[in-house]
Amino acid sequence: MDTSVSDTPKGSFPKSAHLRKHSDFQRVYQQGRRHFSGNMTVFYLPAEVPAPVQAVPGPNGAGTAAQTCAQSQCGVRIGFTVSKALGGSVERNRMRRRTREAVRHHLLMLSGMSGAVDVVINPKKSLLAAEFPQISKEIERAFTVIRRACESGTEAGAAHRGGSRRAEREASSR
Numbered sequence: 001m002d003t004s005v006s007d008t009p010k011g012s013f014p015k016s017a018h019l020r021k022h023s024d025f026q027r028v029y030q031q032g033r034r035h036f037s038g039n040m041t042v043f044y045l046p047a048e049v050p051a052p053v054q055a056v057p058g059p060n061g062a063g064t065a066a067q068t069c070a071q072s073q074c075g076v077r078i079g080f081t082v083s084k085a086l087g088g089s090v091e092r093n094r095m096r097r098r099t100r101e102a103v104r105h106h107l108l109m110l111s112g113m114s115g116a117v118d119v120v121i122n123p124k125k126s127l128l129a130a131e132f133p134q135i136s137k138e139i140e141r142a143f144t145v146i147r148r149a150c151e152s153g154t155e156a157g158a159a160h161r162g163g164s165r166r167a168e169r170e171a172s173s174r
Contacts, residue, residue: 013104019079019118028120035142039127042142046150047116076110078119086125095123102139109143117150
């Protein structure tokens with residue numbers, strides 16, 4: 001028996017997938033790549049993943065999940081920034097909720113990648129008037145671009161070396 005209320009995709013956006021630290025947001029802005037769409041700008045940076053920690057047997061003989069690899073270090077982390085210039089708190093929170101819901105629907109697109117990636121979504125004022133299917137389609141397209149860039153290794157390699165093309169130009173001009 002089907003107990004679903006609607007035909008919306010069942011996805012989750014756990015707290016461990018949230019980007020939280022100010023320094024992480026700044027790193028993504030400064031060293032990451034950008035993807036522009038009609039209602040948002042998506043910044044992304046393949047994150048450097050530390051070597052996996054060996055699982056230490058616990059009291060029941062198995063290693064804990066935290067010991068093998070913390071979710072925040074070996075997966076996708078997504079953050080949202082909504083400037084005060086975009087409106088009052090009601091409008092900003094509505095934009096954040098709408099983008100978070102679209103991310104929840106498409107987060108599985110980024111799972112299973114070989115490396116970790118940090119993503120920051122920065123909505124535009126037009127997001128308030130956009131229909132949800134359009135927002136969802138823009139998130140899906142952004143995640144496709146991010147996955148392709150991270151798997152190809154070309155853009156990811158530049159990001160792992162510590163910056164963007166601008167940083168490379170500045171370094172070569174010195």
